[in-house]
Amino acid sequence: MLSTFWQVWIMAIVFGSMIACGLLILYVSKGQRKDETTSETTGHTYDGIEELNNPLPRWWVIMFWGTIVYGFLYIGAYGLGNFDGLLTVKVDGEDVTWTSTNQWKAEVQAFEEEIAPLYAGYLATPIAELAKNEDALQTGQRLFKSNCSVCHGTNAMGAQGFPNLTDNDWLWGGTPESIKHTLMYGRQAAMPAWGTTLGDEGIADMTEYVRSLSGLDHDAEAAEKAAPKFQMLCMACHGADGKGNQLVGAPNLTDEIWLYGGSTKQIKFTLRNGRNGKMPAQADILGEDKVHVLSAYVYSLSNGE
Numbered sequence: 001m002l003s004t005f006w007q008v009w010i011m012a013i014v015f016g017s018m019i020a021c022g023l024l025i026l027y028v029s030k031g032q033r034k035d036e037t038t039s040e041t042t043g044h045t046y047d048g049i050e051e052l053n054n055p056l057p058r059w060w061v062i063m064f065w066g067t068i069v070y071g072f073l074y075i076g077a078y079g080l081g082n083f084d085g086l087l088t089v090k091v092d093g094e095d096v097t098w099t100s101t102n103q104w105k106a107e108v109q110a111f112e113e114e115i116a117p118l119y120a121g122y123l124a125t126p127i128a129e130l131a132k133n134e135d136a137l138q139t140g141q142r143l144f145k146s147n148c149s150v151c152h153g154t155n156a157m158g159a160q161g162f163p164n165l166t167d168n169d170w171l172w173g174g175t176p177e178s179i180k181h182t183l184m185y186g187r188q189a190a191m192p193a194w195g196t197t198l199g200d201e202g203i204a205d206m207t208e209y210v211r212s213l214s215g216l217d218h219d220a221e222a223a224e225k226a227a228p229k230f231q232m233l234c235m236a237c238h239g240a241d242g243k244g245n246q247l248v249g250a251p252n253l254t255d256e257i258w259l260y261g262g263s264t265k266q267i268k269f270t271l272r273n274g275r276n277g278k279m280p281a282q283a284d285i286l287g288e289d290k291v292h293v294l295s296a297y298v299y300s301l302s303n304g305e
């Protein structure tokens, strides 16, 4: 809301200049008949060329008046300062003042109404079945590119800290239900930091043990020292065999797939500082119907064409 002062200020400037323009046109056309021509000059001469003092052509004058009238109509429609204008658009079934935001809302709503039956049909289809529907997958891919690719990459192959969604190796589970749960409610991983518990040497030994789990080069003696500690500290989440636990999003440490990297340096960093990967919940952002289609798309990435 503008204060009265600024409202009056703006109106004075806008209407004042419009009226001034009108007066200027009247003044310039004064005493001249539109169809009269004259040999009287304005007194301006350039390189011997003189300017005749003829009236403005009639179409030209009409155009000037036209812009002034247009200005008033425009203000009437779109408003000025605190005056909102008379144009309205329909948002949530109600007529509201035109603003660019409201028009955008109205267009989005109109579009969503149009595609609602399509999404309703998708939502009623089980995810595994929907994953065979080419049209649904294309919609899913489009949704993925605009909502997920910033983190998981346009090809869904992920990056360090962002899981690859195409490899059928899952932190939280790859069934249609788990994928949809992941998308709807998000996931928060909690890998504790072990720096203080294990100390530098303990971390180094444990790193060797972790590398041994997936058959990477390692110092067998150090790994052996850490083995009992793994059973004590890590088993609860990663399992006695290190194969992980999808209930808490603990990765399988025996495969070649690393979320944060499998080099000695990267594993040490993970162990010393912990990791807290977070997948943001989509239920409130996208709604269940879009999440459902996205789940089918994600499911399709690692479950055949």
Ligand code: HEC
Residues within 6 Å of the ligand: 144, 147, 148, 149, 150, 151, 152, 161, 162, 163, 165, 169, 170, 171, 172, 173, 179, 182, 183, 187, 188, 189, 249, 276, 277, 278, 279, 280, 282, 294, 298
């Ligand atoms: C802000 C970054 C970010 C965005 C945006 C994001 N994700 Fe994630 N997502 C993550 C992270 C990080 C994880 C891993 C969480 C963890 O460490 O357990 C994850 C995990 C997942 C998983 C679980 C993978 C598994 O192995 O269990 C799926 C499925 C997934 N995301 C799909 C999506 C989809 C589909 C979208 C788009 C709607 C999306 N993500 C958007 C960051 C993101």
Ligand code: HEC
Residues within 6 Å of the ligand: 171, 189, 190, 191, 192, 194, 206, 210, 230, 233, 234, 235, 236, 237, 238, 248, 249, 250, 251, 253, 257, 258, 259, 260, 261, 262, 267, 270, 271, 275, 276, 277, 278
């Ligand atoms: C409370 C459960 C929990 C405990 C206990 C735990 N972890 Fe983890 N660990 C996780 C979770 C969850 C992740 C995934 C973190 C993420 O997604 O951000 C993880 C990730 C890791 C990773 C990274 C794997 C990758 O692919 O980059 C390593 C390595 C690891 N843990 C080793 C250990 C070791 C060794 C111990 C014991 C000293 C241990 N963890 C104890 C839950 C646990």
